């Protein structure tokens with residue numbers, strides 16, 4: 147007799163929709179019989195610069211040791227991060243991407259009967275990680291596309307264990323300032339773990355965005371998550387980290403896989419951290435590309451949500467799905483965000499100047515013809 151293995155899955159898992167990633171270049175190339183080299187992908191907030199040469203050199207060296215398990219404690223990378231971030235090494239948790247950190251938090255602190263609070267239009271991994279462990283996700287309506295921190299506070303109850311906040315948020319690019327974060331942290335009950343997701347923090351300059359690290363000492367219930375996937379250009383290697391009180395890091399280390407970060411990722415991340423030139427170049431490229439896209443949208447009469455990330459959400463003023471499809475036929479991959487409750491928007495990752503220009507040209511064409 148056949149069993150229904152969907153019905154046998156945990157209730158939260160049955161209701162999950164899988165994460166939908168940006169369309170891979172090779173997939174579109176196969177589907178449309180295109181040369182992959184002619185395709186522009188601005189769909190997954192990847193760094194268009196290519197990896198740091200220093201990271202590549204570190205990987206080449208580490209390849210010789212592939213028969214060995216990686217350092218399960220990630221000593222070298224944790225030490226570097228601790229020094230860089232002004233914390234102790236026992237406050238650092240390494241993850242297989244910062245995604246892993248979010249999942250470790252859910253596994254360790256959420257369960258049926260408990261809940262996590264997050265915003266409408268927030269990063270898709272928060273509901274997935276929450277539901278996967280049978281906990282309730284409390285979605286708080288957004289305000290001007292961004293997090294409504296007061297409403298999020300009001301949604302917290304005795305069964306809340308985690309609040310996920312992204313600054314800036316993906317896919318909206320919206321952000322909150324230091325005063326808003328300080329007020330929020332001051333009001334969150336001590337039993338609630340605040341996960342401050344700073345996947346794009348390296349792109350921030352000046353004082354408009356808070357630096358989560360400034361709040362760690364005063365808030366033992368705060369975890370700041372960061373990644374090497376965006377500004378550090380190592381998305382394929384899957385390496386991210388959490389910074390928190392030592393007590394939280396200790397808990398997360400109990401549930402993580404013993405070798406969750408591979409040795410090439412560890413070596414590359416160490417090298418990338420020390421490549422200040424690469425980071426500065428990434429930032430510069432992002433600022434210029436953001437200005438280029440904004441100017442292009444202005445010329446096309448489109449509005450957009452101002453962004454502090456390496457991406458921008460543009461409002462096409464009508465259902466964006468057909469335009470997304472038409473862009474694919476032009477060899478340009480961007481990201482539809484209807485599943486985030488933004489059916490008239492597309493999210494565009496900032497590319498190289500020529501890639502941005504190619505996208506704007508294709509957008510202009512499909513807007514006129516679709």
Ligand SMILES: *Cc1c(COP(=O)(O)O)cnc(C)c1O
Pocket residue numbers: 191242243244245246269312315316343345372373374375376381384385386
């Ligand atoms: C990209 C992203 C991440 C994490 O990506 P990893 O590759 O798993 O480190 C986390 N949060 C947000 C908001 C992101 O956009």
